Amino acid sequence: MFFVSGDSKGLSVSATICLVRDTMKKPKTLQQAIVHFANPDNCLAFMVERRWPNGVECPTCGSKEVHFISTRRLWECKAEHTRKQFSCKVGTIFEDSALPLDKWLIAMWMVANCKNGISSYEVARALGVTQKSAWFMLHRIRLAMQNRSILKLGGSGSQVEVDETFVGGAARFMHSDKRKRRITETGTKDKVAIVGILERGGEVRGTVVGNRKKHALQTQIRAHVKAGSAIYTDALMSYQGLREQGFEHQVIDHAEKYVDGQVHTNGLENFWSLLKRGLKGTYVSVEEFHLFRYLDEQMFRFNLRKLSHDGARFEHVASHIFGKRLTYAEVTGKTTATCN
Numbered sequence: 304m305f306f307v308s309g310d311s312k313g314l315s316v317s318a319t320i321c322l323v324r325d326t327m328k329k330p331k332t333l334q335q336a337i338v339h340f341a342n343p344d345n346c347l348a349f350m351v352e353r354r355w356p357n358g359v360e361c362p363t364c365g366s367k368e369v370h371f372i373s374t375r376r377l378w379e380c381k382a383e384h385t386r387k388q389f390s391c392k393v394g395t396i397f398e399d400s401a402l403p404l405d406k407w408l409i410a411m412w413m414v415a416n417c418k419n420g421i422s423s424y425e426v427a428r429a430l431g432v433t434q435k436s437a438w439f440m441l442h443r444i445r446l447a448m449q450n451r452s453i454l455k456l457g458g459s460g461s462q463v464e465v466d467e468t469f470v471g472g473a474a475r476f477m478h479s480d481k482r483k484r485r486i487t488e489t490g491t492k493d494k495v496a497i498v499g500i501l502e503r504g505g506e507v508r509g510t511v512v513g514n515r516k517k518h519a520l521q522t523q524i525r526a527h528v529k530a531g532s533a534i535y536t537d538a539l540m541s542y543q544g545l546r547e548q549g550f551e552h553q554v555i556d557h558a559e560k561y562v563d564g565q566v567h568t569n570g571l572e573n574f575w576s577l578l579k580r581g582l583k584g585t586y587v588s589v590e591e592f593h594l595f596r597y598l599d600e601q602m603f604r605f606n607l608r609k610l611s612h613d614g615a616r617f618e619h620v621a622s623h624i625f626g627k628r629l630t631y632a633e634v635t636g637k638t639t640a641t642c643n
């Protein structure tokens with residue numbers, strides 16, 4: 304919904320782009336989203352409303368003296384500098400992608416709302432893109448879902464569960480030589496530890512940690528939980544000493560029972576089962592290097608599980624796509640980039 308005034312020929316005549324607020328009802332279901340974003344102007348309006356609510360600005364110099372080239376859905380800055388032309392993808396997780404916005408936005412919708420995640424193979428088939436493109440899209444979308452809040456959870460009167468789990472070691476998919484090398488008697492050599500912190504009635508935070516020793520776990524607790532909070536954990540030795548640090552620490556010994564009144568970690572058990580269902584059922588084999596991104600994705604959905612409809616979760620991801628970039632080299636850990 305752009306109205307471009309001025310000489311239709313062009314670039315030399317001042318053109319004013321007015322964005323008319325999208326009064327159309329925002330999509331609430333996948334079906335409505337597909338219909339809505341099938342129109343490229345709706346995609347563009349969606350991006351502009353969120354990116355430049357006070358008018359389109361040149362991402363290079365910040366000038367608002369820009370000309371909209373409607374045939375290409377691009378802008379051109381009137382100031383003298385290189386990279387005069389820009390699209391609404393610049394400076395977002397979509398930057399450098401040749402894929403159209405309708406595919407990006409629908410992929411975002413699916414990841415934001417599929418409870419067990421969605422694999423790159425499913426996205427590839429649903430959108431008609433290659434699996435490699437879909438894999439890269441999903442990782443970029445996970446970057447938008449990343450929550451790096453520095454606000455601590457809990458506080459006086461709050462109840463916080465802390466627990467740890469191991470993921471990985473999908474032995475049945477491994478070549479037998481690899482399996483022999485990786486699977487040892489303790490069964491955890493190939494697994495990665497994750498520490499989870501859940502404020503009851505609130506947010507979950509999960510972090511991939513190298514081990515579940517005292518230092519690793521308590522560093523996370525101090526970083527994410529306010530002193531004075533009630534903390535419930537299992538009987539692992541690594542949690543000893545939390546009382547001395549100002550937490551109301553209570554222990555449930557799983558060798559005896561799983562629940563003792565308020566003292567349990569069932570909220571986190573629920574999150575772990577969701578996470579593992581996604582990792583085992585949908586993603587199947589996840590490299591340790593990428594694990595934190597899958598964790599980010601599952602935390603995002605879990606923390607927004609109470610939103611009333613799928614469109615609200617989609618909006619939430621959409622509000623975090625700006626000012627972030629992820630190159631192919633970064634996502635694969637390689638030095639040469641081959642962006643699609």
Ligand SMILES: [Zn+2]
Pocket residue numbers: 361362363364365366380381382384
């Ligand atoms: Zn400029």
